[in-house]
Amino acid sequence: MDNAIIQLNGLTKRFPVGSGYFTALSDIDLSFSKGEFAGLVGPSGSGKTTLLNIIGSLDVPSVGEATVLNHSIAGLNQKQAANLRNHHIGFIFQTYNLLPVYTVYENVEFALLLQKMSATERRKAVMQALEWVGLTDKEKSRPSMLSGGECQRVAIARSMVKKPEIVLADEPTANLDSKNSHHILQTMQKLNDELGVTFIFSTHDEKVMQYLKRKISLADGRVVADELAILSQ
Amino acid sequence: MVAFKLAYKNLIGAGLRTWLNVSVLSLAFVMTIFYNGMIDGWNRQGRNDTQDWEIANGQYWHPEYDRLDVFSIKDSHQPLSAELQQQVSDGWLVPQFIQQASIYPQGRMQSVLLKGIPHDQTILKIPTAPLKTDGDELKAIIGKRMAESTHLKVGDQVLIRWRDKNGTFDALELTIVSVFQCDVPGIDNGQIYIDYDRMQEMMGLENNASLLVTAAEEPRAISGWSFKDTDFLLADLDKMIESKKGGGIVLQGVLLLIALLAIFDTQVLSIFRRQKEIGTYIALGLTRSQVVGIFTIEGGAHSILAALVGAAYGIPFFLYLDTVGLSFGSVDVGVTIAETIYPYYSLGLILSTMLLVVVSATIVSYLPARRIAKMNPTEALKGKIQ
Structure with a gap:
């Protein structure tokens, strides 16, 4: 794919287990274009999260090549990888991973603090991100005062505030009820449509699958299917 | 700045555990200044009295x-x-x-x-x-x-x-x-x-x-x-002061050690309990060494809070002592000692005590925080003990 922002070629990931190795991903060849709304689908242990971690430069492939936004993941040092994550990649986690001592506003602002933006610019960007997820009235609340759905919306705002090219969402609806799951997914779908951000999910949640434009099925660390979905929404 | 802000938030957020550590550390801080202030006060009074009454300028x-x-x-x-x-x-x-x-x-x-x-x-x-x-x-x-x-x-x-x-x-x-x-x-x-x-x-x-x-x-x-000269004539007093200071170091050292152990313990606990938070920092774009910095500053910030808390109760206490002195009655230890000693707190004493407490608290905070540099962020995100 010419306009691919993520290119995975012959990617294999092995973890040492005892005296041997466990192969989590095996010979993965995939590419993602800008603006995709794709999902890595499969049962637990199929390698979804491992693949997201490599794309997110949190891990490196054992064999093969992972290129994200023209950066070879294996060739990045710690600082370069941190810089890539900070400027270009947003993360959304199953358990939200909000900083408990920070308010909603401060949680969303955190990523911008690392980018050394001015206070005025930060304020504008944070409020815009909170508006996207409909939480402007909760800016002073702490995560402990929010519901699960609200926490995940804060996490979405945090991942989106820096306007990244890629958002990686690892089981984003696993801890949410049906209503909140749909709300979250609709929010992300809207951001994908309006801002052209590439979303890659790891999920085995049927509700998420309904929203995916592309579904990549993994089993035992291998891609078993890669299909464009027929959207029901 | 982010690290300081985060450290402050985390410290305050930790509640009682922070305040217990800070209390012990502030006690070490105040006791060190108090003891050395008394010794310096004795030294100054002793030197002045000996010069006034016995040796003048030689x-x-x-x-x-x-x-x-x-x-x-x-x-x-x-x-x-x-x-x-x-x-x-x-x-x-x-x-x-x-x-x-x-x-x-x-x-x-x-x-x-x-x-x-x-x-x-x-x-x-x-x-x-x-x-x-x-x-x-x-x-x-x-x-x-x-x-x-x-x-x-x-x-x-x-x-x-x-x-x-x-x-x-x-x-x-x-x-x-x-x-x-x-x-x-x-x-x-x-x-x-x-x-x-x-x-x-x-x-x-x-x-x-x-x-x-x-x-x-x-x-x-x-x-x-x-x-x-006065140095020769005051040598006995100087030796006595030195020996008293040496004895005081043991007491101050024990107090400081208790406080530092508490901080070390808190740091170790924090790093084990906050794996997911550490992983999140890395995912948000911090390098591992920056996260080590955050945790080190957080531990070291105990000493800043201790200085503030120590100042809150130490300054009134020191001002009171400065007014009324501390009476030891009539003691004869062979060298000049006043019945009532007025402590002397020099800027050097306060700054050196502060430096000692801040540096030692930062070092004991850094030691456990170094583990973060070896952490696998993907495991940390899962909250797995590494």
Whole structure:
């Protein structure tokens, strides 16, 4: 794919287990274009999260090549990888991973603090991100005062505030009820449509699958299917 | 700045655990300043008192004079040159003529140092004015310690016996005309002061002195006399202060160690409990060394909070002590010590204590935080203990 922002070629990931190795991903060849709304689908242990971690430069492939936004993941040092994550990649986690001592506003602002933006610019960007997820009235609340759905919306705002090219969402609806799951997914779908951000999910949640434009099925660390979905929404 | 802000938030967010650590650390902080302030206060008072009462800006000794050797005292005196006599008249020198003698209070014999000192001297604080002779009466003043040990008081008469220049014994009744109070045992214990002129008369010697106390800011050498500067004359006090400081370090060290252990423990616990948070920081774009920095600052910030908490209760306490002092009663440890010591808190003491606490707290915070640099962020995100 010419306009691919993520290119995975012959990617294999092995973890040492005892005296041997466990192969989590095996010979993965995939590419993602800008603006995709794709999902890595499969049962637990199929390698979804491992693949997201490599794309997110949190891990490196054992064999093969992972290129994200023209950066070879294996060739990045710690600082370069941190810089890539900070400027270009947003993360959304199953358990939200909000900083408990920070308010909603401060949680969303955190990523911008690392980018050394001015206070005025930060304020504008944070409020815009909170508006996207409909939480402007909760800016002073702490995560402990929010519901699960609200926490995940804060996490979405945090991942989106820096306007990244890629958002990686690892089981984003696993801890949410049906209503909140749909709300979250609709929010992300809207951001994908309006801002052209590439979303890659790891999920085995049927509700998420309904929203995916592309579904990549993994089993035992291998891609078993890669299909464009027929959207029901 | 982000690290400091985050450290502050996390510290306050940790609640009671933070305040317990901060309390112990602030106690170490305040105790260190208190103890060293007291020692420095003692040192300053001791040095000032010794200079005011005994040594001024230095002493010129007869070459054979040794204040610790009673056998050398008898012959350790020499006449003053005309130039020195002039300096005495001008108020730059105070001669002291020192000889051994015996007194017989309540029928007991007691060896004393008989010191002749001009009654009109103004360099030393010793209240010598009452020694002025008016008639045949031999007037003497003694210090409080001497009065207590001999049970002598103002108005008492006591027989004193001495040897004159020929070695002939002579004796007289002397009258205690004043008992002075001072904190310098070196001019008090076992000593009796009489007028310098009367002393010359009793010894059959003119213008002789064992030592000369100088008021000159920059004393110069005098031929035939051995100059002893204030450093030499205050060496005993300095040694005592040093030994007390050394003893204090143990107490302060134990307190600091307890506080640092608490911080270390908190850090270790934090790093194990907050794996997911560490993973999140890395996912948000911090490098592992930046996360190590956050945790180190967080641990080290205990010391900043401790300084603030310590200041909250320490400053009023120190100001109170500065006003009323700390009374130790009348103690005799062989060196100058006031009955009431007023602590002295120098900026250097406060800053060095602060530096010690901050640096040691930061080091013990860094040691466990180093583990973060070896963490696998993907495992950390799952909250797995590594």
